[in-house]
Amino acid sequence: MNKRLVVTLAVVLAVAGCAMPATDEAPKAAVDFISSGASRIVVSANPQASAAGLEILRDGGTAVDAAIAMQAVLGLVEPQGSGLLGGSVMLVWNPRTLETTSYDGMATAPTAATKALAVGRDGKLLDPRELPFSPRAIGVPGVVPALYVAHQAQGRLPWEKLFERAIALADAGAVMPKQLHDMLSQPGADVALAAVRKPYLTADGKLIETAQSFRNPAYAAVLRRIAKLGPAGLYAEGGMASVLKALHEGQHPSLITEADLRNVTPRVTNAECAAWQGLKVCTAPAPAMGGIVMLQILGMVGSGDPADAGFVHRFLEASRLAEADRRRYLADPNFADVPVEGLLDPGYLSGRAGLIQRDSTIDHPRPGEVEDATEEEEDPHGPTTSTSAIAVVDGDGRAVSMTSTLNFHFGARIAAEGMVFNNALLNFAPPPPTTLPGKGGHYANEMAPGKRPLSPIAPVIVFSPAGTPVLVGGGAGGPMIPDAMAMTLIDVLAEHRTLAQALAAGHVDAADPDHIEIESGSSAEALAAALEAYGHHIERTTIDTGTALLLHQQDGWTGLSDPRRDGGPAEGMK
Numbered sequence: 001m002n003k004r005l006v007v008t009l010a011v012v013l014a015v016a017g018c019a020m021p022a023t024d025e026a027p028k029a030a031v032d033f034i035s036s037g038a039s040r041i042v043v044s045a046n047p048q049a050s051a052a053g054l055e056i057l058r059d060g061g062t063a064v065d066a067a068i069a070m071q072a073v074l075g076l077v078e079p080q081g082s083g084l085l086g087g088s089v090m091l092v093w094n095p096r097t098l099e100t101t102s103y104d105g106m107a108t109a110p111t112a113a114t115k116a117l118a119v120g121r122d123g124k125l126l127d128p129r130e131l132p133f134s135p136r137a138i139g140v141p142g143v144v145p146a147l148y149v150a151h152q153a154q155g156r157l158p159w160e161k162l163f164e165r166a167i168a169l170a171d172a173g174a175v176m177p178k179q180l181h182d183m184l185s186q187p188g189a190d191v192a193l194a195a196v197r198k199p200y201l202t203a204d205g206k207l208i209e210t211a212q213s214f215r216n217p218a219y220a221a222v223l224r225r226i227a228k229l230g231p232a233g234l235y236a237e238g239g240m241a242s243v244l245k246a247l248h249e250g251q252h253p254s255l256i257t258e259a260d261l262r263n264v265t266p267r268v269t270n271a272e273c274a275a276w277q278g279l280k281v282c283t284a285p286a287p288a289m290g291g292i293v294m295l296q297i298l299g300m301v302g303s304g305d306p307a308d309a310g311f312v313h314r315f316l317e318a319s320r321l322a323e324a325d326r327r328r329y330l331a332d333p334n335f336a337d338v339p340v341e342g343l344l345d346p347g348y349l350s351g352r353a354g355l356i357q358r359d360s361t362i363d364h365p366r367p368g369e370v371e372d373a374t375e376e377e378e379d380p381h382g383p384t385t386s387t388s389a390i391a392v393v394d395g396d397g398r399a400v401s402m403t404s405t406l407n408f409h410f411g412a413r414i415a416a417e418g419m420v421f422n423n424a425l426l427n428f429a430p431p432p433p434t435t436l437p438g439k440g441g442h443y444a445n446e447m448a449p450g451k452r453p454l455s456p457i458a459p460v461i462v463f464s465p466a467g468t469p470v471l472v473g474g475g476a477g478g479p480m481i482p483d484a485m486a487m488t489l490i491d492v493l494a495e496h497r498t499l500a501q502a503l504a505a506g507h508v509d510a511a512d513p514d515h516i517e518i519e520s521g522s523s524a525e526a527l528a529a530a531l532e533a534y535g536h537h538i539e540r541t542t543i544d545t546g547t548a549l550l551l552h553q554q555d556g557w558t559g560l561s562d563p564r565r566d567g568g569p570a571e572g573m574k
Contacts (some may be wrong), residue, residue, distance in 0.1 A: 038572020040395045042066055043548045043559040045081070045388050045476070046177055046566050049073040052165035053392055058573065061157040063392040063400040064092060068147045068155070070390050071404060072166035076219055077174050078566075079196060079420045080183050081476065081546070082388035082404035084222070084234065085141045085243075086411065086422040087452075089284040090150050091271055091459040093469055095397040100271040100282045100461060101153075105146025106452045107139025107407075107424035108264070112255040113449045116431040125431060126252065132426055133413045135247045135254035139424035139453070143404060145231045146266035153268075154398065160227040167227070170220035170418075173213035176200065177566040181210040183409060195415045218418030235261055239417055246416040267334075271461070274344045277303055277494050279470070280463040286338050287445075288403075289330040290458030290475075293482035294489075296322035299349035300356070303494035306487055307523075309530035312508055315490075316536065317356040319483050319510035320365045325352075327379045328367035331444035332452045338444070342370035361535035376444045379429045386411070387457055387481070389474035389548040393557055399550075401459035403474045427453035456481045456511075462493065469552060476546030476565075479511035484545050492551060499549055499560035507543045519543040 042053035052073045053066035061069075067090060075083040082088070087106035094101070114121060117137060118128045131137050151159055183189065184197055185207055199216040200208050208214045225233030235243060240258060247254035271282040274295045281298065283291025300318035304311030325343055333340075342348055352368055367378065386409045390402040405422070412423035428451075429443035445454050456479050462471040471493060475481040484507055491502035506522025508531075515537040518524050528538050547562040561567040 038557045038559075040393060041550055041557045041559050041572035042070065042390075042392045043473075043550060043561050044070050044074065044390045045546045045548065045561055046074060046077050048077050048169060048174055049390070053390075054573070055165060056157065056162065057392075057394055059157060059161070061162070061394070062155055062396065063394040063398045064090070064150050064154040065157045065162055066392045066394065067390050067400045067402045068151060069162045069165060070392075071143070071147065071402070072163050072223060073169060073174075074388050074390075074404070075419065076166055076170050076216055077177055078180065078388055080180060080409045081386045081406065083406055083411075083420050084143050084226075085416075085419045086143055086404055086406040087139065087141070087424055087455070088143045088146055088402060088404035089288050089457060089459055090146065090400060090402040091282065091284055091461055092150065092154055093282075093399040093461050094154060098467070100273070102267075102269050102271050102284045103146045103150040104267040104269065104284070104288070104452075105142035105144075106287065106455060107142055107422050109425060109428070109447050109449055109451045109453070110140055110254070110256040110260045111449045112257070113447050113451070116447050117425050117428055118431050121255075128430070131252060132408065132423055134252035135250055135412065135414060135421075136252035137423035137425050138247060138254050138256065138412050138414070138421045140256055140260045140264060141234075141422065142264050142266060144226060144234050145264045148231050149266045149268060159230065163223045163227040167220050167223045170216045170223065173215050176208050176210050176212050176214055178210045179566050181207065193410060193413055195413060196410050196420050198415070199418060216418045220418075222417050222419065231264070232262075243416045246414055246421070272340060272344075274299060276489075278465055279493065280467075281489065282461045282463065284457065284459050285333065286330050286340065287332045287452045287454045288457045288459075289326055289454045290456035290482045290485070291460065292330060292340060292343065293319075293322045293326050293456070294458050294460075294486045295344055296325065296349060296352075297482065297486040298489065299344065299346065300353040301490075303490050305495060306491050306505060309527050309534075312527055313531060313534045313536070314356055315483075315487065316508065316510040316516055316531070317362055317365075318353065319486075320362065320513070321352050321355065321368075322482070323511065323513070324365040324367045324378070326454075327381075328376050329370065329373060329444060330454055335448055335451050336376075336444040337373065339370040339373040342373060359534065377432065377442055379443045379445050381429045381445070386478065387476035387546065389459070389476050389546060391473045391548045391550045391559065393469070393472060393550055397468075399461055399469045399472045401461055401472050401474045403457040403459045403476070405455060405457060424453055424455070427455060458482055458485045460485060460489070462489065471549065471551050473547065473549035476562075477544055480507065480509040480517070480543060480545065483507070483509045483511065484547065488547060488549070492549070499551055499558060503547055503549070503560055503562050507545060509543065515539045517541050517543065
């Protein structure tokens with residue numbers, strides 16, 4: 001970023017009523033993503049989405065209204081991470097009712113689903129290598145119905161108004177983001193991503209360059225139908241035929257029917273909350289398992305210096321223990337008895353923390369024994385998710401943390417109506433073994449009709465002892481989300497580092513049972529030798545997080561979006 005751009009952005013934020021903070025501690029790429037002293041504020045992974053949300057707040061909309069407008073734009077400019085044919089969870093704090101509500105629109109298994117994704121209708125095993133980018137991996141999308149239910153309960157502006165900015169961008173032209181361009185221009189992407197690249201190509205078939213304009217008129221048409229008809233508009237005026245055609249093509253066609261698409265029922269529940277460091281941390285309930293894993297980690301380690309190898313060792317061991325619990329117990333609570341209360345019980349977590357060895361690692365962490373829990377097998381499978389996080393606070397004090405997902409980058413790599421399908425069914429457990437004595441090979445997270453697979457997403461709202469929100473946000477990056485969010489909360493709320501310091505810090509992640517991942521080229525690499533001495537197996541890798549955070553300080557809200565992605569300005573108003 002050049003100095004001229006920084007000066008220009010500082011002027012823009014000042015005109016908007018926002019003071020630019022000191023930038024000596026901020027990573028260079030994040031300087032223009034910070035806004036402070038605001039009473040109404042939005043943050044996302046793309047500035048075009050943030051602008052749409054801010055416009056809604058300026059027009060008197062609620063945080064829920066703004067989040068819907070932002071998601072509509074993200075479906076256009078960030079199709080690798082989220083979209084209307086994926087899944088989402090919106091966590092909403094309402095200061096009038098003093099309730100934190102989860103609006104769950106995660107993708108579900110069709111009514112004709114088998115016991116596992118790799119089990120065919122005839123009971124024979126399918127080749128799992130052929131499934132990830134096939135229609136069979138697509139879950140029934142739930143985003144639009146969930147957004148609609150949330151709007152009916154906590155929206156203010158007319159539903160149709162929330163899509164105006166996204167429609168205008170899709171019609172007249174949106175700006176090609178760098179991350180999207182980089183993914184679409186990777187070697188082999190012209191073949192592997194052929195079905196999703198079309199809106200981003202010039203008339204002569206060349207990929208549109210970063211910062212240039214692209215259009216997606218098919219997506220604009222879908223948004224017009226949704227604006228007019230609500231969730232039914234997603235499949236109106238020929239949309240159903242187009243979607244079903246894409247679902248039922250290929251060697252492994254989807255089992256989704258028209259009835260599945262029309263009969264989506266979002267699930268509205270209370271948030272899962274736990275005490276930590278004198279604060280209350282609330283997150284989405286299962287099957288959004290990332291938040292529960294995060295709460296377990298926080299309950300085991302309390303706090304500590306993320307730059308200290310001894311603390312990071314304890315943190316990683318806590319993560320491994322929480323992951324072992326996840327593999328045995330967590331699933332869609334409509335289909336399994338999920339012992340969340342037992343898993344978050346302070347006494348239970350204290351006992352789990354007592355297993356952590358001071359100078360060495362635990363050999364093959366096992367799940368704990370939770371009272372009254374159903375006996376299940378340990379699922380060897382780990383969910384993967386490509387996600388996008390949104391955080392909003394409106395003038396009434398209502399707060400929204402929303403995470404949306406397609407599972408893999410570009411989901412199933414299948415498109416219809418200018419939109420990209422998810423491949424969420426990959427997050428179910430694999431075909432279960434049938435030879436285990438007395439067990440029957442049952443996994444809590446095995447596939448079943450109408451069931452939602454586990455997802456590591458972890459939208460978060462943290463409350464002060466007085467009961468008011470102090471931090472709102474969420475993460476992206478698949479299985480690394482729980483560790484990243486837990487460490488970020490420790491960094492910001494316990495160690496009192498700035499948002500810029502916290503989001504610039506290198507990541508260390510224990511989601512893989514075979515090794516620890518350390519972010520290459522980051523500050524975390526300085527810990528590698530010490531962690532290896534504890535017995536951790538280290539793998540250096542690129543870690544693509546997309547954290548979006550809002551933090552309340554004395555003069556108002558401050559926001560920051562992860563500099564590893566395109567980063568949407570945290571824009572606010574007095």
